Amino acid sequence: MLHNKSILITGGTGSLGKALTHHILKKWPGVKRLVIFSRDEQKQYEMEQDYPVAKYPQVRFFIGDVRDRERLVRAFSGIDYVIHAAAMKHVHIAEYNPDECVKTNVGGAENVIQAALQTQVQHVVALSTDKACAPINLYGATKLTSDKLFVAANNIRGQNNIKFSVVRYGNVMGSNGSVIPFFLKKKEEGVLPITVKEMTRFNITLQGGVDMVLHALKTAWGGEIFIPKIPSYKIMDIAKAIGPDCEHKVIGIRPGEKIHEEMITSSDSFFTYDIGEYFVILPQATMWNLNEFISNFKAKLVPSGFAYNSGTNTEWETVDSLRTLIKEHVDPNFKV
Known part of the structure; x- marks a missing residue:
């Protein structure tokens, strides 16, 4: 798929950018x-x-x-595929620096779109987050706006043969700033700070995120928001998996945090399809034939009112499975 192609990753030095780089070079050494x-x-x-x-x-x-x-336009020259991973992503930092968050996450998204339209880019895949679904914090609101911009960009491409799509997923296990590396570090102090004992989150590995981006690059028709079917975990199970002998100190919820995250709301259900490994939220007005899409992907409309919430998920990680995943994907020296 990527042989003799040119790919650009914004935010390419982040956790997912580095994982994508490693995977692409390993699977497609002939990448241009x-x-x-x-x-x-x-x-x-x-x-x-x-x-x-x-x-x-x-x-x-x-x-x-x-x-x-202007810098993006120069960088996109000769590029076939853009993976947009650059973002300001820390919830509490965005709450205290709102203008900076908007400039990067919203203004940056618009700049990526316009630069791609001005060059010969064939497909842009933008990374989203579960916090963009029914957002209560600024970070989530900016990412929802970004999602809307990328979906709508398909309507303004004119004769330009370019596609824009979005991938939305939960906490990436082991990514910079995420809870697992944080707890692994805090374990040395003997105290793990817990926001709320009832808190849950969706969980995806870095490789799962990589696979999803590449799936979108390969299959998207333009305007889709792809959502993986992934398990949830309880914050207390993470604490038990990493520091069973540590003090689990409840410190209260931080500004902008939810107890449970969503990736699909009941309002999204009218445009959400099950395509097997993933769910996909389609634009309310597509630029292509919906019936052909349904036939091609064997897509099934989810039930009216369906919602995908980390607290009501049907698939869960356990303390033991979390320990195995941490050793496999985060810290090979972690004792299971």
């Missing part, structure tokens, strides 16, 4: 060009050590900010 676009020169410098130009001449590093449209 793989551009890592980000604004953090130190992270780019560190990543360059893993992909020296002598061994990986197809990998390029491009300093830039998604807030800078």
Whole structure:
């Protein structure tokens, strides 16, 4: 699929960007060009050590900010596929720096869209989050706006043969700033801070996130929001898995946090289809034939009122399964 193609990843030095880079180079060594676009020169410098130009001449590093449209246009020149992973993602930081969050997550999304329309990009896949579903915090609100922008971008492409799609998923196990690395570090202090004992979250591995992005690149018709069928975990089970002998200290919910997350609301159910491994939320007005889509993917409309919530999920991780996943995907030295 990606052989002899040029791919650019915004936010490419982040956890998912690095996982995508590793996977793409392993599966498609004949990729023409793989551009890592980000604004953090130190992270780019560190990543360059893993992909020296002598061994990986197809990998390029491009300093830039998604807030800078002109820089994006230059970076997108000759690019076939864009994976938009750049975002300001920490909920509490966004609450206290709202203008910065809006500039990056909303303005940046619009800049990516316009730059892609001005160049020869064939497909843009934007990363979303469960916090974009019925948002109560600024981060979620900006990502919902971003989702809407990318879905609507398919309506303004004119004769341009480009597709825009979105992938939305839950907490990525082991990603920078997520709860598992945080607890692994706090374990050394003997105290794990718990926000609310009842809290639940969706869980997906980095590889699961990579697979989903590539699925969207391969199959999207334009305008879809892809959602994986993944398990939930209870925050207390994470605490028991990592620090069973630690004090589990309840500190209260932080600004902008939910007790449970959603990825599909009951209002979305009228446009949500089950396509097997994933759910997909379709635009209310598609640019292609809906019946053909349903036939092609054997898509089934979910029941009216269906909602996908981490607290009412039917699939759950256990303390034991979490320990196994942590050892496999986060810390190979973790004792199961």
